[in-house]
Amino acid sequence: MAAQAGPLVDLSIDNDGIAILTMNRPPVNSLNLELLEEIGKSLDEVAKNKTKSMILTSSSPSVFSAGLDIMEMYKPDLKRAEIFWTTLQDVWIKLFGSSYITAAAINGHAPAGGCLLSMSCEYRVMVEGKYTIGLNETALGIVAPTWFMDTMCHTIPIRQAEYALTTARMFTVDEALQVGLIDESASDKADAIDKCKKFIRKFDKIPSLARAVTKQKIREGPLVRLQKNRQQDTAEFLGFLKNPKIQQSLEMYIQSLKQKAAK
Numbered sequence: 029m030a031a032q033a034g035p036l037v038d039l040s041i042d043n044d045g046i047a048i049l050t051m052n053r054p055p056v057n058s059l060n061l062e063l064l065e066e067i068g069k070s071l072d073e074v075a076k077n078k079t080k081s082m083i084l085t086s087s088s089p090s091v092f093s094a095g096l097d098i099m100e101m102y103k104p105d106l107k108r109a110e111i112f113w114t115t116l117q118d119v120w121i122k123l124f125g126s127s128y129i130t131a132a133a134i135n136g137h138a139p140a141g142g143c144l145l146s147m148s149c150e151y152r153v154m155v156e157g158k159y160t161i162g163l164n165e166t167a168l169g170i171v172a173p174t175w176f177m178d179t180m181c182h183t184i185p186i187r188q189a190e191y192a193l194t195t196a197r198m199f200t201v202d203e204a205l206q207v208g209l210i211d212e213s214a215s216d217k218a219d220a221i222d223k224c225k226k227f228i229r230k231f232d233k234i235p236s237l238a239r240a241v242t243k244q245k246i247r248e249g250p251l252v253r254l255q256k257n258r259q260q261d262t263a264e265f266l267g268f269l270k271n272p273k274i275q276q277s278l279e280m281y282i283q284s285l286k287q288k289a290a291k
């Protein structure tokens with residue numbers, strides 16, 4: 029993978045007071061420990077500055093995020109893997125549980141962890157094109173953690189979520205729109221950001237405390253479930269990494285990605 033140039037995230041505040049958080053880890057914004065740490069710090073910054081809303085997007089022209097960095101899971105140093113996993117949990121808790129308004133301008137592919145980040149926002153606009161979005165873990169021979177599943181069940185009907193999760197379904201933009209996995213499509217990134225801003229402006233006349241408490245209450249179930257089971261969730265992840273069959277599946281998957289990239 030190409031060497032990193034520049035910061036892993038960019039956090040800017042526009043004239044309307046909306047924070048734009050841009051992931052910037054070329055080539056595909058795969059979520060390694062350092063990127064997750066930077067996303068976490070930016071989410072803290074947005075919360076601390078009492079910014080009213082945030083739009084999550086990517087600097088890549090074709091990938092929102094490729095999900096978790098497979099190299100964090102392949103033959104890992106277990107101490108780092110533990111920190112990696114707890115950092116991912118923290119990012120999800122901060123984003124899914126945030127009191128400020130969140131929207132994702134999905135300007136490219138959003139598999140697995142990329143889909144999770146976007147589903148953790150309150151609104152999703154995806155750029156039209158040959159991009160796909162979904163939780164594809166079972167195709168890799170791995171099982172999405174319960175909180176990934178909860179997040180999907182919070183986004184689309186449970187029957188559709190079960191079908192999508194078990195079949196590792198990657199949705200096209202039109203299919204995602206039809207099932208409600210995304211809320212709108214857009215012609216390009218600028219249009220996606222505009223549409224996210226239009227969503228954010230819907231709250232101009234809604235008292236912010238009432239909005240925030242309502243959001244937190246409706247999201248309470250999945251959040252409490254992870255908070256109560258964090259250690260077990262981490263232990264399951266580490267146990268999974270120690271399983272030779274899983275390591276073999278990951279190795280084959282990495283090879284297939286590399287072969288595809290070399291074509």
Ligand SMILES: CCCCCCCCCCCC/C=C/CC(=O)SCCNC(=O)CCNC(=O)[C@H](O)C(C)(C)COP(=O)(O)OP(=O)(O)OC[C@H]1O[C@@H](n2cnc3c(N)ncnc32)[C@H](O)[C@@H]1OP(=O)(O)O
Nearest residue numbers: 029058094095096097098137140141171265268285286289
């Ligand atoms: C059995 C019971 C167990 C019970 C307990 C379970 C508990 C454990 C839970 C564990 C859960 C773990 C959860 C994981 C969630 C994830 O997020 S896994 C990651 C899944 N992601 C993917 O599958 C995406 C793979 N990537 C792609 O499909 C494509 O790259 C793309 C569509 C995103 C973009 O395509 P394109 O623009 O054509 O780029 P490429 O040429 O494919 O890639 C460029 C470059 O990037 C490397 N790469 C791509 N994705 C990743 C990644 N996710 N991680 C690391 N690296 C990645 C790719 O290999 C290329 O590298 P090189 O240039 O060849 O070096």
